[in-house]
Amino acid sequence: MKQEIKPATGRLGVLVVGVGGAVATTMITGTLASRKGLAKPIGSISQLATMRMENNEEKLIKDVVPLTDLKDIVFGGWDIFPDNAYEAAMYAEVLKEKDLNGVKEELEAIKPMPAAFDHNWAKRLNGTHIKKAATRWEMVKQLRQDIRDFKVANKCDRVAVLWAASTEIYIPLSDEHKSLAALEKAMKDNNTTVISPSMCYAYAAIAEGAPFIMGAPNLCVDTPAMWEFSKKMNVPISGKDFKSGQTLMKTVLAPMFKTRMLGVSGWFSTNILGNRDGEVLDDPDNFKTKEVSKLSVIDTIFEPEKYPDLYGDVYHKVRINYYPPRKDNKEAWDNIDIFGWMGYPMEIKVNFLCRDSILAAPIALDLVLFSDLALRAGMCGIQTWLSFFCKSPMHDFEHQPEHDLFTQWRMVKQTLRNMIGEKEPDYLA
Ligand SMILES: NC(=O)c1ccc[n+]([C@@H]2O[C@H](COP(=O)([O-])OP(=O)(O)OC[C@H]3O[C@@H](n4cnc5c(N)ncnc54)[C@H](O)[C@@H]3O)[C@@H](O)[C@H]2O)c1
Numbered sequence: 001m002k003q004e005i006k007p008a009t010g011r012l013g014v015l016v017v018g019v020g021g022a023v024a025t026t027m028i029t030g031t032l033a034s035r036k037g038l039a040k041p042i043g044s045i046s047q048l049a050t051m052r053m054e055n056n057e058e059k060l061i062k063d064v065v066p067l068t069d070l071k072d073i074v075f076g077g078w079d080i081f082p083d084n085a086y087e088a089a090m091y092a093e094v095l096k097e098k099d100l101n102g103v104k105e106e107l108e109a110i111k112p113m114p115a116a117f118d119h120n121w122a123k124r125l126n127g128t129h130i131k132k133a134a135t136r137w138e139m140v141k142q143l144r145q146d147i148r149d150f151k152v153a154n155k156c157d158r159v160a161v162l163w164a165a166s167t168e169i170y171i172p173l174s175d176e177h178k179s180l181a182a183l184e185k186a187m188k189d190n191n192t193t194v195i196s197p198s199m200c201y202a203y204a205a206i207a208e209g210a211p212f213i214m215g216a217p218n219l220c221v222d223t224p225a226m227w228e229f230s231k232k233m234n235v236p237i238s239g240k241d242f243k244s245g246q247t248l249m250k251t252v253l254a255p256m257f258k259t260r261m262l263g264v265s266g267w268f269s270t271n272i273l274g275n276r277d278g279e280v281l282d283d284p285d286n287f288k289t290k291e292v293s294k295l296s297v298i299d300t301i302f303e304p305e306k307y308p309d310l311y312g313d314v315y316h317k318v319r320i321n322y323y324p325p326r327k328d329n330k331e332a333w334d335n336i337d338i339f340g341w342m343g344y345p346m347e348i349k350v351n352f353l354c355r356d357s358i359l360a361a362p363i364a365l366d367l368v369l370f371s372d373l374a375l376r377a378g379m380c381g382i383q384t385w386l387s388f389f390c391k392s393p394m395h396d397f398e399h400q401p402e403h404d405l406f407t408q409w410r411m412v413k414q415t416l417r418n419m420i421g422e423k424e425p426d427y428l429a
Pocket of ligand 1: 017020081092117118125127164165166197216217276277359
């Protein structure tokens with residue numbers, strides 16, 4: 001049945017946590033350059049992808065559903081460093097100066113608000129541009145005020161909040177995360193060991209009616225308390241961890257092995273990375289959060305309980321090594337030991353020399369635009385259809401995550417079709 005979707009009128013404020021980071025500045029620069037006609041939004045599903053309609057016509061997704069136009073976006077955000085987006089992008093060294101200069105004035109105008117930060121959650125970072133808050137609850141209040149002020153100052157109709165900040169240390173789900181009442185109590189009690197800064201941003205966004213997107217593997221909105229809150233406030237949430245490089249390859253290759261009923265005995269993945277993200281992940285507590293996110297993929301795709309002969313004993317290892325000379329240009333190696341007919345072994349080697357933020361930027365933009373669409377379509381809670389963009393798709397306790405990229409892609413199209421009341425085309429006709 002067709003859903004009522006409010007039109008994308010007025011301006012959309014996009015508040016990025018970690019607005020001075022590599023992913024954030026790359027996403028912002030590319031968006032500003034695209035709307036000026038200086039660049040093409042390569043890699044963006046919302047801007048370039050088409051889908052087949054019931055009558056077999058191929059249409060651009062942005063012509064199928066009412067997405068916010070890039071020219072109606074206003075960027076802002078928070079960072080622990082005070083540099084404006086131009087200075088931060090120069091520091092990140094992802095994009096060339098000539099590409100930044102095309103939108104220099106717009107980038108210079110983006111000045112981060114002081115961050116909600118706690119050194120214990122990212123020990124490799126020492127920022128100076130930080131809020132003073134006596135409790136986590138006070139942190140939330142200040143962030144809510146920031147969102148309101150930004151909305152008024154920039155005459156925004158709506159706001160979306162995107163976490164593109166550093167990965168926080170790993171914490172397991174605890175009782176304080178299991179209900180909204182318990183979460184709010186822990187914030188008021190200033191329980192800083194279970195309430196992370198990212199949870200404060202998420203709570204503030206949801207409380208202000210803004211969709212929240214978690215681009216890192218942080219626990220944050222992946223808790224019953226936040227599911228409850230987002231449903232109560234009718235706000236969509238999504239995450240977690242942008243699916244940009246190595247995991248993207250994994251979620252394409254693994255379904256191929258399974259579809260062909262080929263066995264896998266081992267999968268060794270290693271990376272070298274030299275940007276600030278790599279530096280933060282060099283701390284074992286922060287790496288643990290990323291490791292859990294990266295490891296979850298294979299088991300759910302292979303379903304070893306259903307296919308013990310093929311996937312009952314897969315040795316899976318993931319490594320990330322901080323190696324400064326490479327900066328944002330990550331190099332990833334995968335060695336995959338597979339076996340075929342009568343158990344004969346074979347090996348596959350993948351060497352992906354990728355640009356981390358170049359891959360993550362369009363994902364971040366698409367997550368923002370689709371989350372804003374979901375809000376206007378009255379969808380709230382976890383947006384499972386956005387799993388396509390996430391390394392570690394969020395899911396509640398009753399559902400399994402979907403990791404297969406092609407199934408995830410079908411979920412995107414099916415959701416968009418449902419929104420406008422279209423049926424799937426008959427591919428055999
Ligand atoms: N680049 C990718 O391909 C990719 C893929 C998946 C996930 N991610 C995740 O996205 C995030 C951003 O990656 P990046 O390469 O841009 O990292 P980055 O280190 O360049 O940027 C992170 C920014 O966040 C800021 N920051 C840290 N804590 C903050 C806080 N509490 N409040 C406000 N700002 C804060 C830092 O100062 C920095 O400017 C990381 O968590 C990373 O793991 C990146």
